[in-house]
Amino acid sequence: MAKKPISFWHRLLDLISPQLCVVCGKRLSAVENVICISCNLKLPRTDFSKNPYENEMAKLFWGQIPIERAAAFFYYESHSKTANVIYKLKYKSHPEIGPVMGRKVAVEFQRDNFFDGIDGIVPVPLTRERFRRRGYNQSEEIAKGINEMTGIPIYTGIVKRTVFKGSQTRRRRWERQENVEYAFSLVDGEPIIGKHILLIDDVVTTGATIIACAKELCKAGGVRISILSLGLAKS
Numbered sequence: 594m595a596k597k598p599i600s601f602w603h604r605l606l607d608l609i610s611p612q613l614c615v616v617c618g619k620r621l622s623a624v625e626n627v628i629c630i631s632c633n634l635k636l637p638r639t640d641f642s643k644n645p646y647e648n649e650m651a652k653l654f655w656g657q658i659p660i661e662r663a664a665a666f667f668y669y670e671s672h673s674k675t676a677n678v679i680y681k682l683k684y685k686s687h688p689e690i691g692p693v694m695g696r697k698v699a700v701e702f703q704r705d706n707f708f709d710g711i712d713g714i715v716p717v718p719l720t721r722e723r724f725r726r727r728g729y730n731q732s733e734e735i736a737k738g739i740n741e742m743t744g745i746p747i748y749t750g751i752v753k754r755t756v757f758k759g760s761q762t763r764r765r766r767w768e769r770q771e772n773v774e775y776a777f778s779l780v781d782g783e784p785i786i787g788k789h790i791l792l793i794d795d796v797v798t799t800g801a802t803i804i805a806c807a808k809e810l811c812k813a814g815g816v817r818i819s820i821l822s823l824g825l826a827k828s
Contacts, residue, residue, distance in 0.1 A: 615677050615690060627693040628678065636675055637668040639825060642705040650825050653800035654818075658807040661789060661819045664707060666698045669796050669824030679731075679795050679824050688729040694823055695738020702821075703743065711819060712788040714740060714747045717806050718754045718777070735823060736793045745791065752809050753780050773805040782813025789817045798826040 612621045616632035628636075641648040645662030654660040669676055682690040702708065716732035724730055736747050755778050792807055797820070807818045 615681050615687070616674050627690050632675070633697070636666070636678075637670075639665050639668055641665055641825075642702040642707045645705075645707055645819075650797060650800075650820070650822075653797070654804065654807075654820065657800075657804050658818050659811065659816070661817050662707065663820040664702065665797060665822045665825035666694070666701075667824060669826045671826070676824075682734070683731050683795055686728070688731070688734045691729075691731055691734020691736075692738035692741065695735040695740075696742050697738075698735075698821070698823065699739045699742035707821075708739075708743050708745060708791070710789055711745055711791045713785060714745050714791045714793060715751055715785070715806075715810065716747065716749070717792065717794040717802060718749075718752060720754045720756065723754075731795050732793050735795065739791075739793070739821070748784055748790075751779070751781055751785055751813075752777050752806060754806075773802050775805075776802075777806045777809040779809045779812045782810070782816075785810065785813050785816055787815035789819065791819045791821055794820075794822045796824040796826055797822045 612626070613619065614621055614625070614629040614632055615627055617629060619629060621627075621629055639648070639650070641650055641664035645651065645664045648663065650665055651660060651663040654663060667675065669679060678690065678694060681687045682694075699708070714736045716730055716736045718732075719727065719730050733747070733749065739745065740747050754776055756776050790810060792803060792810070794803060797803060803820055807820075810816050810818065
């Protein structure tokens with residue numbers, strides 16, 4: 594695919610208001626977006642897309658949901674520089690990070706045929722109140738980038754998050770599971786009956802949120818689940 598030429602207005606905007614890399618904070622060149630080439634190459638990639646059936650992330654879901662495949666783009670370590678990719682997307686009002694990273698993930702995972710046979714994408718939803726405060730759903734922003742590169746449709750309104758009892762970050766494994774139990778509710782399962790769904794989240798730690806959401810999706814009937822996230826938290 595031929596690269597689009599950089600417009601005069603794009604160059605002028607970059608001169609007036611230069612964009613900075615979310616990881617290292619250095620100025621991005623006119624051909625870079627969100628993350629510089631150097632930091633992108635240094636992301637601690639998991640390479641799970643090369644073996645999406647038996648990696649450490651997929652094993653979190655064995656025996657709990659009808660899991661097909663699972664992969665995270667990179668290992669997430671709190672307070673590391675690379676964690677800024679997710680931290681700024683999630684908490685610092687930078688929704689533009691989501692589609693850019695989604696496109697990067699899609700390009701790399703497509704090489705391993707990760708998306709073969711997937712019928713639709715479901716981003717893990719936020720509660721209405723949390724969405725109102727943030728102004729966007731970070732998982733849906735990631736999904737937009739993946740949709741752009743793969744053409745796989747995004748399904749929203751299938752499942753809703755009914756409660757949010759605070760961040761999962763500092764909770765123990767059993768507390769995470771208890772915290773999200775009954776947190777999701779199937780709204781309209783008809784569009785996904787019998788389909789292979791890619792469930793997308795920003796970070797996976799114990800998998801408790803994904804499992805709770807996936808169980809509701811499965812109530813539609815005949816649903817198979819694959820999982821994709823930007824980060825997998827180091828245990």
